[in-house]
Amino acid sequence: MGSNDDEFTTKEEAWVFYKDREEWADVTPIPQDDGPNAVVKIAYTDTFTDVYDYFRAVMAGGELSERALELTEDALNMNAANYTVWQYRRKVLKHLGSDLEAELTFCREMIEMNPKNYQVWHHRRVVVEWLGDASKELRLTEMIFNQDAKNYHAWEHRQWVLRTFKLYDGELNYVDRLLEEDVRNNSAWNQRHFAITQTTGFTPDVIEREVEYTKKAISKVVGNESPWSYLRGVVQHCDNGMNSIGNLEQWCQQMYEGGQRSPHLLTFMIDLLEDRMEREASERPLLLKQTQEICESLAMEHDKIRQEYWRYIERNLSHRFGA
Template sequence: MEGFEDIQPLPITTELPDELCRIMYTDEYKETMGIARALIQKQEYSKRALDLTAKAIGLAPAFYTIWNYRFDIVMHMADQDEDAARLLNGELDWVDETTLNNPKNYQIWSYKQALLERHPSPSFKRELPVLELMISDDMKNYHVWSFRKWCVLFFHDFTHELSYSDLLIQKDVYNNSAWTHRMFVLKHSNPDQKQIQLELEYVKEKIQQVPQNVSSWAYLQGLYENFLSGSYDTSIVQFAQMLTNNVTESPETAQTSWPEIDSSYALEFLATVYAKKDSTKKKAVKAYQALADKYDSIREPYWQRQISMLE
């Protein structure tokens, strides 16, 4: 390979005749990885080694050893550069370009974290555009959401997060990733009771828009369990009852005549609330039975299990 004439590539295969399953590497791959192995062995931290890792990552984006070698090279260069921030910013730019072609590559995101941890002046603002681009491309990309959460904690910056999750929820109220991120932000930002009351009104509004949405009901329950000591007030019970046609309040109903309701998740919510007190456990049993009989019969064994735990 040009520029590496002085390097004897190390073999990446054993070439043993009794190999169970020999991998058919291309000549380009064998040459590139063979040179990379030789450079790693020599502990060479040069510009040409850095360029080679870019080629190797292009051939095998998930090759952890090459990512680790690249990091060692960059750190070595940063230690010798008077403007380490400029060098690391350039490396972050390169990572962003690579990320666009490998959005679900775990190594990329851990590599970015390692760079930011060593950066003399890291910036969350710099990370936001690529994060928003990646999330808009795939709303459920676990790696991107995990990295965003890491950034929020690393930079101790919650400024953008509630408004950003709201934007995503407005676009798609079923976006469970956005609801989960919103709860994550609340758990780590120490909201006061006024903020929690605003969140309760927020999620109730979203539930009224789409009653049959498990994400918003889970968020509502999370608010009570995490910030209100699991103490469900009368108003929220009445709110859920309105969406269940008061199934739990009516006289005993035959299995074949359960009324229509707006939300099975509202009924599950009520069952959870009622199961907390001995005085309302019968209502919880009725709610679970209604779910088993009609509103969520596909999970009948689960609902029957819930009933057995109460009786």
């Protein structure tokens, strides 16, 4: 259990230890028991030790009071990752019938200070479930994304909110804005796939739209993997093969003939050729030769760090589709 109580130590004059507070005189603090042979004894500050000794006492006594709620706030300000404190706080909130809107405010402040802390986000979810109101949640995640566009916990929370409260209206427009700001935002590409999967699904019309959308994005940064991965995910929904929508093979060939040798382009070309070999047996010898040449190009020049991988792919495809 770590300590995060800088704000307390910097306000030493204002801080009064629980052991010196008259209203807590009826409580006997319980020290942490590390056993007789602690391997590494953590040097907690006096403030941290004081708060957590009293928290252990309150929890042991099962006290569910306003002062217990305030104590959990002090404990969480010192260590926001302590699952036990969050759990006990929820127990107190439930027992007291506390103002949950106020709790959302507290939780938002904690998230702003600890944006990558799982326990804080989980607590937020529970409170939102109790309220049955997610009207503040999308805006909250957007505020976090302004600081860190790839915050996993915020994206997980946003997806939970969208699924649970069916708030998908405008989500694609939001993703569009994120990708206009940064086409390399792989989290936004993932969210685009999520939003479509949860709403319209990848119908033929949607697939065609998304292929064109992604081709335009790739044209801006051919060397970025995120839109290529998204494009691969989209065309996997095509019943008639990867090249049945958007003239993808021709599009890739034009980039290739123009001198583009991004490993992501070459990898996608291999995928297209493999798809054709599975469907066009008569063309396999020519297609396999093209595939082998691209694998060799990747192994020897354009993706040498994964040379052995491309050797393996070449052997595998040759074994599957060779005469």
